[in-house]
Amino acid sequence: MGGTIVLAPKYHPAYNEFCRRFDTEKACEQALFEAKWPNGFVCPVCRHSRAYSIRTRRLTLFECVECRHQTTVIAGTIMEGSRTSLMKWMHALILHVLPSGYSAKEISRILEVTYKTAWLICHKIRHAMGNAETKELLTGLVRIQPSHYRRVDRTTAQFLKIWRQPVLAAATISEDGNFTDLRIRKIAECEIERNRVNPDVIRTFVKESVDSKTVHPVVVPEFYGSDRSPEFTLQLHHARAWINGVYSGGVGEKHLQAYLDQYCFRFPERQNVFFDKLLKWSLVTPRISYPDLIHKRNTTTSRRRSNLRKQAHFGFAAV
Known part of the structure; x- marks a missing residue:
């Protein structure tokens, strides 16, 4: 069968x-x-x-x-x-x-x-x-800091093209200093100014990823500040290395968040626990269609918008 x-x-x-x-x-x-x-x-x-x-x-x-x-x-x-x-x-x-x-x-x-x-x-x-x-928010001692996801494309034998995407990461840290949970969200370049993440972006990220009962999460908004945690930076390096290693040199911006979610879901790796957890979430998550996965616009709507733009360009008003 x-x-x-x-x-x-x-x-x-x-x-x-x-x-x-x-x-x-x-x-x-x-x-x-x-x-x-x-x-x-x-x-x-x-x-x-x-x-x-x-x-x-x-x-x-x-x-x-x-x-x-x-x-x-x-x-x-x-x-x-x-x-x-x-x-x-x-x-x-x-x-x-x-x-x-x-x-x-x-x-x-x-x-x-x-x-x-x-x-x-x-x-x-x-x-x-x-x-x-x-749906599952971080609790306890939470640390937040920005980083970059980097993908390397070999364009020629002599040159390498490096594409990078800024991300914001949050982790729960246990009393013995181990990372027990992780969240990574990609952010836009326009949300960064002078190597600092916009405070509004951080507030939104905290609201979406951290339990409201968590007291004073440690936030480092700078990309290259001295307050950054080397251990946290190393964990983010592991995430980047895992994605680039499994998926043939890395993934593009369009689907990057899905691969970041996959890495965070599997962190830390305990197969039996996470299989049961994944099975549970697969059964309570409604299906998503192929057009939604690839973010494909409605063809009719796209064509109509294109026609309206052409009319505006040539000076014709839409009736």
């Missing part, structure tokens, strides 16, 4: 353990049912606890006894509407929590799907990770 997935020996050994748990479509569907409804079925419309099971389709259809609403284990999740098997979805989730990390090209080869399918699955999973990052 889901097809055989060939595992090359070079892949992380934890992958074998997960694959034994999810070796059939039935096992995957049962795991999703238990994760979505840990206390038994609950109708998403009327909250009734009983349903008829209709098993004539690829996925079991649950029909509420009370209101007759029909649903499946992937309805309302990032997997909704996907024709890819549950096995391959579950294995893709597993690959996203392994420490080494895998690009869409590698996942395409491992799962035996097209590159476009693998890319779409990966970005939907990162969408769930980003949803988790916006």
Whole structure:
């Protein structure tokens, strides 16, 4: 039903353990049912606890006894509407929590799907990770400071082109000095003046990323100030190195935030804990469409705006 997935020996050994748990479509569907409804079925419309099971389709259809609403284990999740098997979805989730990390090209080869399918699955999973990052706020001792994400492009044999994107990072630091949680958000160049981040940007970032009960987070607004933490700077260097290493030299500005969310979600790396967490957020995050992922404008709207600009340019008023 889901097809055989060939595992090359070079892949992380934890992958074998997960694959034994999810070796059939039935096992995957049962795991999703238990994760979505840990206390038994609950109708998403009327909250009734009983349903008829209709098993004539690829996925079991649950029909509420009370209101007759029909649903499946992937309805309302990032997997909704996907024709890819549950096995391959579950294995893709597993690959996203392994420490080494895998690009869409590698996942395409491992799962035996097209590159476009693998890319779409990966970005939907990162969408769930980003949803988790916006909902789970930092608490305790929090430190905030800016940095840069750098990607190096080899333009010729003699020259290197370095592209950089300013980012603002926040981390929870334990009493023994370890970093226990991390958030990184990209910011625009226009929000920086004299190597300092605009205070309004910092306030917004704190409001979105730090729990309001946290007392006086340590904020360093300068990019090159003496108050910067070397340990924090090193953690941000690790994030940059991981993204550039896994994703063939780095990623562009358009999707950078998704990859930063992925790194932060996996920080620090504990596969068993983060697989359960990722599965949970994948089930509570609504699906996102391909046009939304690539930020594609509505074609009709774009054409109309283009015509209006041409009319204004040539002196014609829109009627």
